[in-house]
Amino acid sequence: MLKSAKPRLYLGFSLLLSVIACNLFFYLWKPAPLQIIQNATFDQFQRLKPRIYQNEPVRIIDIDDASLNRLGQWPWPRTRIAELIAKLQSAKPAAMGLDIIFAEKDRTSPESMLEIWHLSAEKRQLLSGLADHDQVLADVLNHSNIALGFALHWQESKQSLPSIKANFVQIGVSPMPYLPNFQAAVCSLPLLEASAAGNGALEFISDTDGVIRKLPMVLRLQDSIVPSLVAESLRLAEKTNNIRLQSNDTGLTEVGIGNMRIPTSANGQMWINFSKPSSERYISAWRVLAGQIDPSQLTGKILLIGTSAQGLMDLRFSPLGGIIPGIEVHAQALEQILSGNYLSRPDWAETLEILIMITAGLLIGCITLISGAILSFMAFMLSLMLFWTAAWYAYVDYHWLLDPMIPSVMLMLIFMSASIFRHLYSERSQRWIKQAFSRYISPNLVEYLISHPEDLELGGHRQTCSFVFTDLSDFTGLMESLEPEKAVSLLNTYLENMIAIAFSHQGTLDRIVGDAVAIMFSAPLKQTDHQLRAIQCALDMQAFASQYCAKIIREGGQFGQTRIGVHSGEVIVGNFGGKTIFDYRALGDPVNTASRLEGANKYIGTLICVSETTLSACPEIPARPIGRVLLKGKTISLAIFEPLLVKSLNTRVLAEYWAAFILMRDSKPEALAAFQQIVYKHPEDSLAAFHLQRLLDGCSGDLIELSHK
Secondary structure, three states, rough: OOHHHHHHHHHHHHOOOOOOHHHHHHHHHHHHHHHHHHHHHHHHHHHHHHHHOOOOOEEEEEEEEEHHHHHOOOOOHHHHHHHHHHHHOOEEEEEEEOOOOOOOOOOHHHHHHHHHOOHHHHHEEEEEOOOHHHHHHHHHHHHEOOOOOOEEEEEOOOOOOOOOOOEEEEEOOOOOHHHOOOEEEEOHHHHHHHHHHEEEEEEOOOOOOOOOOEEOOOEEEEOOEEEEEEHHHHHHHHHEEEEEEEEEEOEEEHHHHHHHHEOOOOOEEEOOOOOOOHHEEEEEEHHHHHOOOHHHHHHOOOEEOOOOOHHHHHHOOOOOOOOOEEHHHHHHHHHHHHOOOEOOOOOOOOHHHHHHHHHHHHHHHHHHOOOOOOHHHHHHHHHHHHHHHHHHHHHHHOOOOOOOHHHHHHHHHHHHHHOOOOOOOHHHHHHHHHHHOOOOOHHHHHHHHOOOHHHHHOOEEEEEEEEEEEEOHHHHHHHHHHHHHHHHHHHHHHHHHHHHHHHHHEEEEEEEEOEEEEEEOHHHHHHHHHHHHHHHHHHHHHHHHHHHHHHHOOOOOOOEEEEEEEEEEEEEEEEEEEEOEEEEEEEOOOHHHHHHHHHHHHHOOOOOEEEEHOOOOOOOOEEEEEOHHHHHHHOEEEEEEOOOOHHHHOHHHHHHHHHHHHHOOOOHHHHHHHHHHHHHOOOOOOOHHHHHHHHHHHOOOOEEEEOOO
């Protein structure tokens, strides 16, 4: 035993190391599906415990649908934008950021109108004397503490580069190689850029699933570093010209603006700790223009001018689910910077997760290879609980993003691989035992007992089942007239096929007694259609038995007819016997009744007798009534029927029989003539002949008393 176990453990340990190596390869490669899984985990953490909104000095001046409805559709004239900025600046905010790009001249300016309208020289001279809208906006910008925005593109173009107002102070190695490298920009007019106090990128870098989880603080544009709108707005609010960049050999680690130290990823992005949407951070632009906002609500705050109007399409997917305006992403980033409520994924997080996968993988894999299923599964589940508890604790208490999902998935792969390996080695012996026992008892019972070993105890329970009993006519005479080897061969072939038919209908072999077979349905596993299964099984058995008997007779041999009884009812199912040996079977009157119905065929002239109890649950099965039979020793009669095969069903003949049976049941004298007519047309109909003989003997009605079992 030890000699065979060692190679198995060596092979299993080699498999374990291979699976761990594959897991590490995929973890370091980080294909898109793994990134999506990891990000979804972080999203779920934020949904369970989002950042609580605090009244930080950040407000969104929202060009919303209400503003567009009141003041006209977009784009607004630059004079209206200038009026809005002027009103905001008069309230003395800390800084403003404009999430709008003015890349082209205002088409509503007088100069632009002169190119379209056909006016007289006098009117053209009058119109040319009006102020240019872009110049009006530039004049307002020149007296405002505001940062404009520009968009970045990956592909090169001939567009001009933005005017950067911030100075970058680099501490450590250059962060340039680690920053996202854009090649072109779409900027506002040079006149406007020159007048603004700052200029920042509006770029978002979404993850593979399109969700915005991080915001760049600085980016790379060709060979220059440019700030984001958030960084530039914060710089103006802090009244500083410089942005400090702290870097090491792995990339950027921190961005410093005034007194603010903002932790970032290596590529300069800051994780956004989202809070739920709040109406407090929004101020509608039309209310500012209408003078309905108290200036104290704006004083000392960072004001971000943007839009939430759906028609302007500045909408982003949020980790909290749903869509939020892009301007709110900037606002939430500023809120968490001002509150110091940062969310971060530490540099050592990946190293820790790799160590966890290696150590936990080896531990769980070894336990699974050498221990039982319960212990290995408990160790696996305990590891998962530790992963998730530690990750949740790190998120709640320290705002660290540690990923428990990918280590859990990879640990599950290790556990499954080791379990499958162990199972394959033990499966051969189990398969041998299963095959051996299947030759003694019903395969579905073997399957059930393997799945429910707790039922291998003495005792039973009540359950409604259906029973099929078969028997061969003249079996004793057959055995006496044939050589023993020939008789056993014929009988074994017969029984093998009969049992195979029962198993094909998921019946359970109750017992074999000589040539008789007892099959039960809805035990051990319950079957809601057990009545239908029993009848169809009986029909298929009878079809085979008839063909088998005819084949033997054609070959010059002899074989008896098969009679079948089918009944349903509540019985006690379970294991009966003693501590030494026991048998799984059903006990109860329905079992005896099914056996007695099989025997009734001999007197009635039928081959299959089905009780009304069984047939009533199978309206789709065609059948003809036999009558109410009073079995020996019983005081209550039982209605029985003869089921018919659909393929051989003659509806006209069946209708004639039903008409004659109703006359007999109602004790009509016309019943005798009706059955005489049926027997005359169909002399092979033994059931009709049976009823005719009863009528000739002076019986009436459909009650049949059987004096024999």
